[in-house]
Amino acid sequence: MFKFYYALLYLVTLLPLRVLYVLSDVLFPLVYHVVRYRRKVVRQNLTLSFPEKSKLEIIKIERKFYHYFCDVFIEAMYRINMSAEEVSKRITFENVELIEKIYAENKSAMLMMAHYGNWEWVSAMSLHLPKESPLYGVYKRLKNAEFDDLTYRLRLKYNMGNIEMRDLYKSMLRMSKAGERGVFAMVSDQRPPRDSIRFSMLFMNQATPVIVGTEVLARKFNYPVLILSITRPKRGYYHCKVEMLSENPQTETEFAISEKYMQKLEADITQHPELWLWTHKRWKFKVIL
Numbered sequence: 001m002f003k004f005y006y007a008l009l010y011l012v013t014l015l016p017l018r019v020l021y022v023l024s025d026v027l028f029p030l031v032y033h034v035v036r037y038r039r040k041v042v043r044q045n046l047t048l049s050f051p052e053k054s055k056l057e058i059i060k061i062e063r064k065f066y067h068y069f070c071d072v073f074i075e076a077m078y079r080i081n082m083s084a085e086e087v088s089k090r091i092t093f094e095n096v097e098l099i100e101k102i103y104a105e106n107k108s109a110m111l112m113m114a115h116y117g118n119w120e121w122v123s124a125m126s127l128h129l130p131k132e133s134p135l136y137g138v139y140k141r142l143k144n145a146e147f148d149d150l151t152y153r154l155r156l157k158y159n160m161g162n163i164e165m166r167d168l169y170k171s172m173l174r175m176s177k178a179g180e181r182g183v184f185a186m187v188s189d190q191r192p193p194r195d196s197i198r199f200s201m202l203f204m205n206q207a208t209p210v211i212v213g214t215e216v217l218a219r220k221f222n223y224p225v226l227i228l229s230i231t232r233p234k235r236g237y238y239h240c241k242v243e244m245l246s247e248n249p250q251t252e253t254e255f256a257i258s259e260k261y262m263q264k265l266e267a268d269i270t271q272h273p274e275l276w277l278w279t280h281k282r283w284k285f286k287v288i289l
Helices: 002-012 016-036 039-049 056-077 083-088 097-104 123-127 146-156 166-180 213-219 256-272
Strands: 092-096 111-114 135-141 159-163 182-189 198-201 206-209 224-236 237-246
Touching: 002 146, 039 056, 056 083, 083 092, 083 123, 092 123, 097 237, 111 213, 123 135, 123 237, 135 146, 135 166, 159 166, 166 213, 182 213, 198 256, 213 224, 213 256, 224 256, 237 256
Parallel strands: 092 237, 111 182, 111 224, 135 159, 135 182
Antiparallel strands: 198 206, 224 237
């Protein structure tokens, strides 16, 4: 069955992206009105995150989010046949020279990002880095082996590497000893497991447990921490800005890096809330600050 779906996706994604957006326009009312995919979760997340907004304003954001959610699904699958030349036109990067400066110091770097904008296309940043020092996407293996394999192979496009989360520390240690460099991209806006909550803060008007793994590793290796912000100038196009979050993590107070990351993410979400993945049960665990 998976091979049939993959063959269908392969054929569909041979179409130009502008044509595939018509499919997204058709999917939107089905996902939003018929399937109602996680509508209760999204509505609650938005309502609690924006208590100052009216119900009509919340619904407007909700509809924009679901339409964009369909776009991201289409864009993610489109990578099957999207060339390096096309992706380079559709997603651009600013301040990549920060990484070159870090490499000149013979260091690697941590890159903090979120499920905001098209996070899958960020793999194209490897096209702007030396082949021997690519972007490494840190991922958690999916339960469905065939879909996991497809996702893995798609993320290998454009010279990006993959490191399974459980192997990250071991891989970083090996690379450090061998003098190998790289940028380790961590999607850091998920909910941490209940038994590993170490830090919580006010985020989007709610007490929120925060994943601190990136900060812990950055302090351990003293690797600079970068943050990636994504904007969407128009449909099918993105612009990414790389900024320094912490140049010397070992001089930072505990959890300061994680707090700065969350504050920057909140600013981005507040500006364009439809670009964040509201379907996550981000506030499932209640914490007291």
